Amino acid sequence: MSLGGPAPAEPEPAVSEDDEKSSTWTGAARRWLLRRLPPDKLLPDDQPSYVASWIYVFGMATIAALVFILISGLVLSLNGPQWYHVSELGHFVNSVHLWGVELFFMFMVVHLWGKFWMAAWRGGRTLTWITGVLSFLVSIVTAFTGYLLQTNFDAQWIAFEAKDALNATGIGAWFNVANLGQIFMWHITLLPLAVAAVVALHVVLVRMHGVVPPLDAADSDSQLTSTDAAPSESNGERS
């Protein structure tokens, strides 16, 4: 170590004193975000030991299936119905899209069962639960429009069974299941954006509050009370 050299730089705290003085809305928003979601919580290196269970895998499996659905859906929409109804490669990508949806819902339902039976809304995680419910509902609407786009007898049957229910709610004027072009646009623009946005918010909330501990974990568990590890700290919010 050379004595005359420059002193090693001190690591800067996430929220500096200058930040605290700033009165702009951008500064206030940055401070709020860094307090609620510091980088080590957003992208953690480690998780508590109770996360080492297959039941905790299904949330990530659902997201993996969603990635397959979004990528295959992008390929389908760029090539168009003639391609995916007629060509062999089009059939294959269309099938990847369909089976991605089947797996997406199966993983999501197992994730839902797991979280329901461990009362995952505990410890200030109400909004995490609500965004999960919302993503399930929006996904069902998106899948429904997808089944209408099969353009076969099944799709026709589903559309004409659903139209009366939708018309009864008054939404039929804006969401007309008998209008194939309109349903196609809902399916490839607004609804995927809605699913992606709600799922992203759900994941950010999981990062903010930490993965919910098992019901039988003691409040005195060192992983839930210690403040020196990010995941443990995040789980200290249990009420």
Add this chain to the structure above:
Amino acid sequence: MSHALELLQTASGPGLIFSWGPFAIQVGNLVVITVMIVLFVLALFLPFPGEKRRK
């Protein structure tokens, strides 16, 4: 032509349906629900690999 007609008949068919008294379910739906229940039970009881190495 006959192949196309066969395809149309398959696509327009109601599918196989199991029924027990007043309860009836299409075989595809039954398979999906069964697979989800099996996955759930396996997830609860199967050991997770590398469990001992974690803190």
